């Protein structure tokens with residue numbers, strides 16, 4: 489992958505071999521306690537795939553070469569995924585357990601910009617609160633009162649402290665139990681031991697991630713190589729959630745291949761794009777797929793240092809396991825796929841403006857809104873119809889396996905990582 493020089497290719501091959509040997513070592517001598525050391529991922533990053541993504545200019549060059557040659561990036565592996573992995577409850581239980589060990593995005597930093605801002609959501613079935621303390625630090629807690637367990641916060645907002653709606657116990661932004669009404673009813677109560685149950689929060693690249701459970705050494709290293717997704721300049725202009733009536737993986741797969749663009753989006757995305765033409769990159773367990781627009785051809789005659797990729801391509805990052813980031817012309821959307829059941833997925837999106845290079849923030853906002861409306865009312869609806877139709881036939885027995893070919897390498901990579909970590 490990538491327009492690599494000869495020495496870089498040689499180094500890549502060396503690491504590929506090195507990685508292969510090491511991963512075999514890991515398979516044979518891996519830990520027996522079920523915990524996953526993070527180093528195989530780090531090594532995998534060197535595994536022929538570059539850890540850092542190509543520059544816009546290199547992506548443009550690669551797309552232009554594909555247009556000229558009638559080619560696209562191809563994966564090496566054809567993958568067969570058992571259909572039972574989309575329908576079985578015990579498989580979903582294992583996937584949720586994996587979600588709890590991995591750093592998974594909760595929201596953009598902008599969703600909790602100020603002290604006391606909070607959001608609530610469920611991750612792998614666990615109700616969580618993400619909030620920013622008076623010290624500016626983002627923290628995460630299980631959204632469960634330490635008295636009798638009800639949720640202490642709803643939706644989102646800004647508070648000085650959380651007060652449980654049931655009997656009024658109150659908690660600070662750092663999770664400490666502050667007050668208990670009629671405290672003499674609990675003579676043995678040690679308030680210092682009854683703070684909210686905390687989960688690990690990592691704030692990086694404009695995103696807040698949560699790690700709910702131990703099991704991976706240095707989980708932050710799984711985010712190595714990911715770009716700075718959001719800066720303070722970008723404004724969060726929309727949040728939405730909805731239910732897709734399909735297994736979360738069927739829905740995820742629809743984002744990360746361009747093989748379906750012409751047949752599935754013939755009147756919406758395809759007129760602006762290409763049939764089966766993508767650039768594919770892997771970064772650890774994650775991947776990025778580039779969807780070029782036809783306007784990119786105008787850049788063929790523009791010198792490299794004068795090119796601007798805006799409007800000529802969009803990037804779709806898949807952050808393993810259940811998050812996507814879609815960078816379009818005028819906005820970027822973070823999308824979180826939360827399995828509600830084997831056949832239902834909650835899809836939560838946060839949309840951010842692009843203000844880079846746009847002095848006029850009002851027009852940046854208008855452009856972002858228009859951009860988002862176009863995507864959500866056209867191509868996304870088409871994808872949802874298709875994946876829900878796949879779901880309806882999932883238990884029909886028509887397929888024992890799904891086959892992902894050379895033009896679906898991000899999906900193959902995703903399933904390889906699932907198989908590796910689950």
Ligand code: FES
Pocket residue numbers: 633634635636637638652653654655656657
């Ligand atoms: S359950 Fe929260 S105060 Fe009783």
Ligand SMILES: [Fe+2]
Pocket residue numbers: 742743748752753867871
């Ligand atoms: Fe699609």
